[in-house]
Amino acid sequence: MSESPPTHAAPMPKVLAFDVFGTVVDWYGSIVREVSERRLPVDPGQFAIAWRAGYRPAMARVRSGELGWTKIDDLHRMILDDILVKFGLDDMPEADRRDLNLAWHRLDPWPDAVEGLRRLRTKFTICTLSNGNLGLLADMAKRAGLPWDLILSAEVFRHYKPDPEAYLGVCDVFDVGPSDMMLVAAHQDDLAAARACGCRAAYVERRHEFGPTLPKDVSPDPANDFHATDFLDLARQLGC
Amino acid sequence: MSESPPTHAAPMPKVLAFDVFGTVVDWYGSIVREVSERRLPVDPGQFAIAWRAGYRPAMARVRSGELGWTKIDDLHRMILDDILVKFGLDDMPEADRRDLNLAWHRLDPWPDAVEGLRRLRTKFTICTLSNGNLGLLADMAKRAGLPWDLILSAEVFRHYKPDPEAYLGVCDVFDVGPSDMMLVAAHQDDLAAARACGCRAAYVERRHEFGPTLPKDVSPDPANDFHATDFLDLARQLGC
Numbered sequence: 001m002s003e004s005p006p007t008h009a010a011p012m013p014k015v016l017a018f019d020v021f022g023t024v025v026d027w028y029g030s031i032v033r034e035v036s037e038r039r040l041p042v043d044p045g046q047f048a049i050a051w052r053a054g055y056r057p058a059m060a061r062v063r064s065g066e067l068g069w070t071k072i073d074d075l076h077r078m079i080l081d082d083i084l085v086k087f088g089l090d091d092m093p094e095a096d097r098r099d100l101n102l103a104w105h106r107l108d109p110w111p112d113a114v115e116g117l118r119r120l121r122t123k124f125t126i127c128t129l130s131n132g133n134l135g136l137l138a139d140m141a142k143r144a145g146l147p148w149d150l151i152l153s154a155e156v157f158r159h160y161k162p163d164p165e166a167y168l169g170v171c172d173v174f175d176v177g178p179s180d181m182m183l184v185a186a187h188q189d190d191l192a193a194a195r196a197c198g199c200r201a202a203y204v205e206r207r208h209e210f211g212p213t214l215p216k217d218v219s220p221d222p223a224n225d226f227h228a229t230d231f232l233d234l235a236r237q238l239g240c
Numbered sequence: 241m242s243e244s245p246p247t248h249a250a251p252m253p254k255v256l257a258f259d260v261f262g263t264v265v266d267w268y269g270s271i272v273r274e275v276s277e278r279r280l281p282v283d284p285g286q287f288a289i290a291w292r293a294g295y296r297p298a299m300a301r302v303r304s305g306e307l308g309w310t311k312i313d314d315l316h317r318m319i320l321d322d323i324l325v326k327f328g329l330d331d332m333p334e335a336d337r338r339d340l341n342l343a344w345h346r347l348d349p350w351p352d353a354v355e356g357l358r359r360l361r362t363k364f365t366i367c368t369l370s371n372g373n374l375g376l377l378a379d380m381a382k383r384a385g386l387p388w389d390l391i392l393s394a395e396v397f398r399h400y401k402p403d404p405e406a407y408l409g410v411c412d413v414f415d416v417g418p419s420d421m422m423l424v425a426a427h428q429d430d431l432a433a434a435r436a437c438g439c440r441a442a443y444v445e446r447r448h449e450f451g452p453t454l455p456k457d458v459s460p461d462p463a464n465d466f467h468a469t470d471f472l473d474l475a476r477q478l479g480c
Contacts, residue, residue, distance in 0.1 A: 135413050137390075151390055156374075173373075
C-alpha cells in the first residue's frame with residue numbers, strides 16, 4: 001500500500017495501542033534463547049513453535065466460555081505441561097517448569113522497538129493492547145525498557161482479542177471515539193477486528209516472527225490505514 | 241515509630257503499590273493552580289477543598305451499589321457540577337467544565353516524588369493503586385514523568401479502596417502473596433485496610449495535603465511497617 005492513502009487526510013489518532021507478542025517483541029527468538037540456555041535436549045525452534053501453537057486454542061476455550069477467565073501465564077503453563085510430554089521432558093521438576101514459564105516475561109524487543117516507541121510517544125499516547133497478562137507485560141517492559149504510557153491487557157477487560165470489548169475497552173479508558181484509536185500489529189486478523197470496531201489500523205512487517213526459516217507473508221492489506229516495515233518507519237510516516 | 245521495628249527483619253516486599261492523590265501528587269496545590277490560572281471569582285483553596293470533599297461520599301455511593309461502576313473522572317464531574325452552583329459559577333459553559341474537570345489529570349507531584357520513585361524502582365516493582373481511573377493516571381504520569389512499572393487502578397478491579405478486592409487485586413496481578421506487597425500511602429485508613437488484607441504498610445507524611453494553613457496530623461501508627469517523611473526517606477530506609 002502506498003504511504004499516502006486517502007485516509008491519511010483524516011485527523012491523526014490520539015492513541016496508539018500495540019499488539020505485543022510478535023509485534024513489539026520477538027517471542028520466537030527469545031524462547032529459543034531460553035530453551036538453549038537450559039540445554040534442553042530438544043530442537044529449540046520446534047519447541048518455541050509448539051508452545052506458541054497452543055496459545056490460540058487455549059484462548060479460544062476462554063473466549064467460548066468453556067474455561068472461566070484464565071490469565072496467559074496460566075494458559076502458557078497448561079500448554080507447557082502438555083508439550084513437555086510430547087517432547088519427552090515430562091520429568092522436568094516443578095521449580096524448573098515455573099521458571100521456564102516465566103520466559104514469556106523475558107521476551108526481547110525487536111531491534112527498532114524501543115527507539116520507535118520513544119519517538120511515537122512524543123506525539124501520541126502509546127499503550128499495549130495484548131492478550132498477555134498485566135504482570136507479564138510489566139516485567140517485560142521493565143526488563144526491555146519499553147516506554148509505555150499505559151499497559152493495557154485483555155486482563156483488564158476480561159476479554160481476549162479479537163473480542164470487540166478489548167479494542168473498545170481501550171477507547172473507553174482514554175475517553176476517545178474508536179477512530180481516535182489506532183491498533184498497531186503484525187497480524188492482519190487482529191487489525192481486521194480493530195477496524196470492525198471503527199478503530200484504525202497500522203500493519204507492521206515482522207517477517208521473521210516464526211523464525212529465520214519460516215518467513216511470513218507480509219503483504220499489505222489496503223484496508224489498513226498504514227503499512228510499515230518497522231516502528232521507525234511507522235514513526236516517520238506519522239511525522240515523529 | 242523507630243526506623244528499625246521488628247518487622248524490618250521480615251523479608252522485603254517485592255511490590256510497592258502507591259496511593260496517588262495526596263501521596264504522590266499535591267492535589268490541593270494543583271487545583272488551586274488550575275483555578276487561579278482561570279481567574280475564577282472564588283477562593284481557590286476553598287474550591288479545591290470543596291471539590292475533594294465530594295470524593296468520598298461519591299465513591300461511597302459506588303461502593304454501596306447505589307451507583308453502578310463509575311469512573312473518578314465522572315464522579316469528579318458530578319461533584320464539580322454541584323459545587324459550581326454552590327460557588328455561584330453555574331453559568332460556566334460545558335467546554336470549560338470539561339477542561340476544568342481534567343485538572344485532576346494535571347496534578348503536580350510532590351518535589352521528592354519522581355526522584356524517590358526512580359530510586360525505589362531500582363529494587364522493587366512499583367505500581368499505583370489509586371481510585372483514580374487509568375486514563376487519568378496515565379495522563380498524570382506522562383506529564384509529571386512518574387516512572388511506574390505498572391499503573392493499576394480501582395478501575396481494573398471494579399472496586400474502590402478500601403474494598404479488599406483492590407489490595408488483593410494487586411497481589412493477584414503480580415502473583416505474589418499479600419505480605420509481598422506493601423502499600424505506600426499518606427492516609428492511615430488506606431494503610432489499615434491494606435494491613436487487614438495481610439499486606440504491609442508504609443506511611444508517608446504529607447503534612448500539607450490540605451494546604452499550608454491546614455496542617456494534617458502525621459503521627460506515626462506503630463501498626464505500620466514503615467513511617468517516612470517523604471519518598472527519599474522511604475527509599476533510604478528500604479536500602480535504595
